Amino acid sequence: xxxxxxxxxxxxxxxxxxxxxxxxxxxxxxxxxxxxxxxxxxxxxxxxxxxxxxxxxxxxxxxxxxxxxxxxxxxxxxxxxxxxxxxxxxxxxxxxxxxxxxxxxxxxxxxxxxxxxxxxxxxxxxxxxxxxxxxxxxxxxxxxxxxxxxxxxxxxxxxxxxxxxxxxxxxxxxxxxxxxxxxxxxxxxxxxxxxxxxxxxxxxxxxxxxxxxxxxxxxxxxxxxxxxxxxxxxxxxxxxxxxxxxxxxxxxxxxxxxxxx
Numbered sequence: 001x002x003x004x005x006x007x008x009x010x011x012x013x014x015x016x017x018x019x020x021x022x023x024x025x026x027x028x029x030x031x032x033x034x035x036x037x038x039x040x041x042x043x044x045x046x047x048x049x050x051x052x053x054x055x056x057x058x059x060x061x062x063x064x065x066x067x068x069x070x071x072x073x074x075x076x077x078x079x080x081x082x083x084x085x086x087x088x089x090x091x092x093x094x095x096x097x098x099x100x101x102x103x104x105x106x107x108x109x110x111x112x113x114x115x116x117x118x119x120x121x122x123x124x125x126x127x128x129x130x131x132x133x134x135x136x137x138x139x140x141x142x143x144x145x146x147x148x149x150x151x152x153x154x155x156x157x158x159x160x161x162x163x164x165x166x167x168x169x170x171x172x173x174x175x176x177x178x179x180x181x182x183x184x185x186x187x188x189x190x191x192x193x194x195x196x197x198x199x200x201x202x203x204x205x206x207x208x209x210x211x212x213x214x215x216x217x218x219x220x221x222x223x224x225x226x227x228x229x230x231x232x233x234x235x236x237x238x239x240x241x242x243x244x245x246x247x248x249x250x251x252x253x254x255x256x257x258x259x260x261x
Contacts, residue, residue: 005020005034009143022035024036055148061063102132109127109138112142121146123152124142124152138167140164140167141172144161144164157187157188160188174203176206176208180195180197183195183196184196200214212244216252223259234260241257
C-alpha cells in the first residue's frame with residue numbers, strides 16, 4: 001500500500017510503500033535525513049487514511065543542537081542590551097530626581113530672592129513656596145520672614161516659626177539665629193531662655209556673628225538681673241565677654257569689663 005510522506009525540512013512530497021515505515025530516508029531536494037512513521041487517524045474509516053509522523057534522526061538532533069548553540073551569543077547580546085537599557089533608565093531617573101530635589105528648588109529660591117530684593121513680594125512668595133516645599137532651607141527661612149512681616153502673604157507667626165524650625169533643623173545658622181531670638185523674646189512661642197540658648201549657640205558655633213552677639217547680650221542681661229558684682233553676675237559677664245570677643249563687639253566687651261575690674 002502506498003501513501004504520501006513529506007520531508008519535515010523542505011516539505012518535499014514523496015510516495016512510498018509500507019516497507020519504508022520506521023526507516024531513515026534522505027530527501028533528494030535538501031539532502032537531510034528523517035524517519036518515516038504513520039498511524040491510522042480512525043480505525044472506523046474504511047479508507048484507513050494514513051497520516052505521517054516524522055522524527056529526526058540522532059544526527060539531525062545534533063544538528064539542531066548546534067543551531068541552538070549558534071543563537072546563544074545572540075541571547076547574551078539580548079541580555080546585555082536589557083541590562084544596558086535598564087542602566088540608562090536608572091541614570092535618567094536619577095538625573096530627573098536630582099533636578100527635582102536639588103537644581104529646581106535652588107533655582108526657584110534664587111528667583112524668589114531676586115524678586116524679594118526688588119520688593120515684588122507676591123512673585124517672591126510664589127517661588128519661595130515651591131522651593132521651601134521641596135525642603136530648601138534658605139527658601140524656608142526667607143518665606144518665614146515673609147510670614148512674619150506680611151510681605152506678599154498674610155501674616156502668620158505660627159507658619160513662620162514652623163519654617164524657621166525646618167530650616168534650623170537642616171543646620172542653617174541664619175534660621176537657628178532667628179529661631180533662638182523667637183524663643184528669647186517669646187515671639188509666637190512661649191518665652192524659654194534655655195531653648196533660645198540652644199539654637200543661638202548652634203548658630204554661634206558655626207561662626208554666625210549675629211548669634212554670637214545675641215548670646216553676649218543674653219549673658220550680659222542675665223548678669224544685670226543677678227547683679228553685676230555678684231558671683232553669678234560676674235560669671236555671666238565672663239560668658240558675655242567670650243561671645244562678644246568672637247563677634248568682634250569691642251564696645252560691648254569694654255562695657256562688661258567695667259564691672260569685672
